[in-house]
Amino acid sequence: MSPTGTQSPRYSRILGTGSFLPADRVTNQDLAQRLAADGIETSDEWIVERTGIRARHFAVPEQASSDLALPASQAALEAAGIAAEELDLIIVATSTPDMVFPSTACLLQKKLGVHGCAAFDVQAVCSGFVYALSVADAMIKSGAANKALVVGAEVFSRILDFKDRTTCVLFGDGAGAVVLGASAEPGILATELHADARHTDILCTPGTVAGGQVVGSPFLKMDGQAVFKLAVGVLEKVARSVLEKAGKTDADIDWLIPHQANIRIMQGTAKKLKMDLNKLIVTVDEHGNTSAASVPLALDAAVRSGRVQRGDLVMLEGVGGGFTWGAALLNY
Incomplete structure (x- = not known):
């Protein structure tokens, strides 16, 4: 309590990050050879020029989203210095759940060896992690939770049409996670x-x-040009709105971590925010588009490489099917 007897403000902060990629790394050349067997022509040069992607990881048939989420979550918990038993909330953002129900979050809870805490999925496609983070932040601020595990996990290779070179070259599988904790100091601004x-x-x-x-069709369908045109505009607008809410400006941002969909979209957003491209975290070249997993995967890579440091102002952004988009500004 504050000296006046009013309750002190309550915030959420990221305590630790983690990520996991399946072992099977598929280069553009590997994919080109696979497609050539079906008479479909593509090349490393064609893919890199249009997307910036050089490789991605594919899960093996027996690996589900919760299997990728588990080691990512364990790494985040270890980094946070807390045990899974301390969690009172688990949210998994995914568009490729293990099954129709129960949720991937409930299956992850079981694999973590805990029970009793709230667990549910969020489905907002490539914006999923930002949506899930926002929900967890609100629950912690309200006092409904104290420690939350927020995960983005996808096996998009299961819904790709490998006869469509415009989409199958873009996506990969993986998982990223963060642990949030209640704090008296602002974290998510x-x-x-x-x-x-x-x-x-x-x-x-x-x-x-x-x-x-x-x-109906079980394969992903995309109008790439329409997505590109819409994505750059909405990402700039939501970033500026979040900055205004936090009382910050473009110049205050230390790092921009957007959804890793296409290097052109990412660079276009950074330029609209008048940011040096050296402040743009890029993992799309090695991960491809991992949908809801892309932002936490990139965040963990940036933290573990020493680029993102405590006290840095970090902008996270997601945009995807729905059409959905969102941003989160945090004092890491």
Whole structure:
């Protein structure tokens, strides 16, 4: 309590980060050879020029999203210095859950060897981690939780059409995680989330399960040009809005960690924010687009490489199918 008897402000901070990539690293050349077997032509040069991607990781058939989430979560817990038993909230952002239900978060909870805490999934596609982080932040600020595990985990290789070179070269599998804890000092300074379903058709996987069969297409569909055009605009706008909420400016940002979809979108956003491209965290070249896992994967890589340090002002951004987008500004 404060000296006046009013309750002191309560915030959430990131206590630790973690990530995990499947062992199978697939280069552009590997993928080109696979597609050539079906008479589909692509090349390392074609992929790099358009996307910045050089490699991605694919899970083996027996690996599900929760299997990737587990080691990422364990690494984040270790970095945070807390035991899984201390968690009172687990949120997993994923568009490729292990099964229809229960949630991947519940399955992860079991694999962590704990029980009793709240656990649920968030589905906002490539914006999923930012959505999940915002929800966890709000729950901690409200007092509904004290320590939260927030994970982005995907096995997008399961929903790719390997006869469509415009989409199958873009995506990869992986998981990233953070542990949030209640704090008297501001950590997550501001968040903002949006969606506009008028743009559903430009990025979707329209299939569903009914009567024991897949109804509709189970493969990812994307209008790349439409996504690009929309993404750069909304990412700049939401970033500026979050900065305004936090009382910060473009110049205050130490690091920009956007959804790792396409190097052109990422660089375009950085330029609109008048940022030096050296402040842009890039992992898309080695990870591809890992959807909800991309932001926490990139954050963990930046932390473990020593680039992101305690006290740095970090902007996280996501944009994806829905159409959804959002940002979170944090004092790491």
